[in-house]
Amino acid sequence: MAQKPGIPKGTRDFSPTEVAKRKHIFNTIQRSFELYGFQPIETPSFENSSTLMGKYGEEGDRLIFKILNSGDYLAKADESLLKTKASTKVTSQISEKALRYDLTVPFARYVVQHQNDIVFPFKRYQMQPVWRADRPQKGRFREFYQCDADVVGSKSLFQEVEFIQLYDAIFTDLGIATTIKLNNRKILSGIAEIIGASDKLIDFTVALDKLDKIGEDGVVKEMLSKGISDTAIEKVQPLFNLNGTNQEKLAKLKAMLSDSDEGIQGVDDLQFVLEHIEQLGLKSAQLDLDVTLARGLNYYTGAIFEVAANDVKLGSIGGGGRYDDLTGIFGLKDMSGIGISFGLDRIYLVLEELDLFEKVALPKPKVLFLNFGNNEAAYCLKALKSFRESDIKTELYPDSAKLKKQMNYANKRAIEFVIMVGSNELENNTYTLKNMNTGEQTTYNLDELLKAVQNL
Secondary structure, eight states, X not given: OOOOOOOOTTOOOOOHHHHHHHHHHHHHHHHHHHXXXXXXXXXXXXXXXXXXXXXXXXXHHHTOOEEOOSSOTTTTSOHHHHHHTOHHHHHHHHOOEEEOSOSHHHHHHHHHHTGGGOOSSEEEEEEEEEEOOOOOBTTBOSEEEEEEEEEESOOOTHHHHHHHHHHHHHHHHHTOOEEEEEEEHHHHHHHHHHTTOGGGHHHHHHHHTTHHHHHHHHHHHHHHHTTOOHHHHHHHGGGXXXXXXXXXXXXXXXXXXXXXXXXXXXXXXXXXXXXXXXXXXXXXXEEEEOTTOOOSOTTOOSEEEEEEETTOOSSEEEEEEEESSGGGGGTOOSOOEEEEEEEHHHHHHHHHHTTOOOOOOOOOOSEEEOXXXXXXXXXXXXXXXXXXXXXXXXXXXXXXXXXXHHHHHHHHTTOSEEEEOOHHHHHHTOEEEEETTTOOEEEEOHHXXXXXXXXX
């Protein structure tokens, strides 16, 4: 007995209805991307491992799917490493490529590779799948889509203002009430500096970013395990419960970071962004300064964003930030950029849980030609061609099946009209059109039939 087929954990099949719903999200996001002046690009699903590795921090690197070299991939591997089972060391010898982890690093590679053809500042959007070797759970998949928008070649803080507006516009169009969390990595660097933990900045930010997942005790425990002192943690603990309005939080941060030039610069940057957003207003989103927001990716250097749905506990549905020199790792220095990402798969779950999907029309023909035999089907082909050339979605039932079966097919797919050709129609060079909603039947020649369907 054949084994029942399956798919890898963390991946999914999508039905026609699910595809139509996902397309609704794609179209909503794409419409706003283009309204804001972004241009589309696409990059390969896999990159050279050297392009990806070392760009996401230790935790991110462990989640990158490696692709084994073609052919006998063990032939060039060091036998001593194989015997000691030193998997991390042998990986580079047996795998030269990897599935992309996100769209930002491949975008940086794209910018460097095509810099002579790009007009800067370059505004791009990209909607493609990414892969992460994560533990699958609700809202967390191993294969999922990201919808990214980035600007490179500008250090202007007006870009931060525009990205917050873009988040607000798209989630408003989708009907999702959101909170946009905002912070600045310069503030985190300043905090690490004044508590004497600058050498532990990455460990500090990675632990802090987990506050909403593992709580204050969990964060403290992780910081201690990374060698951050009790004294340093004691100094930073007031930040765990920093409250008040955004402006009140900024004032407290300014006082706390008075001895850190980098920290004060981060406060000033946030002040600029918040003042302009307050002047412009937002359609539906709430903007929350969250000093514990760290975003675990090493390449962020300035503003960082994270978006959560207010009415569903599902983690972030968007995130991003500024990276001052991401292209520098590929040889193009001083190319500041900023970008945001939308998690399509989590957005889908939010819309579904809140019952926010409008009735999605599945792709289907407007007209179905029934099949009463080879002669009748061949006679219908001319009409099918005319209909399709007139941009009318048309289908011929492929088999000469019983009438009941063909009519059931039309009903299940909610096809509006069927066209019947029997011996009388063949003899008189006509077609009989049936309205599936009213049951009304009318016989036409081809020109009349085409006009009748166009007007219905």
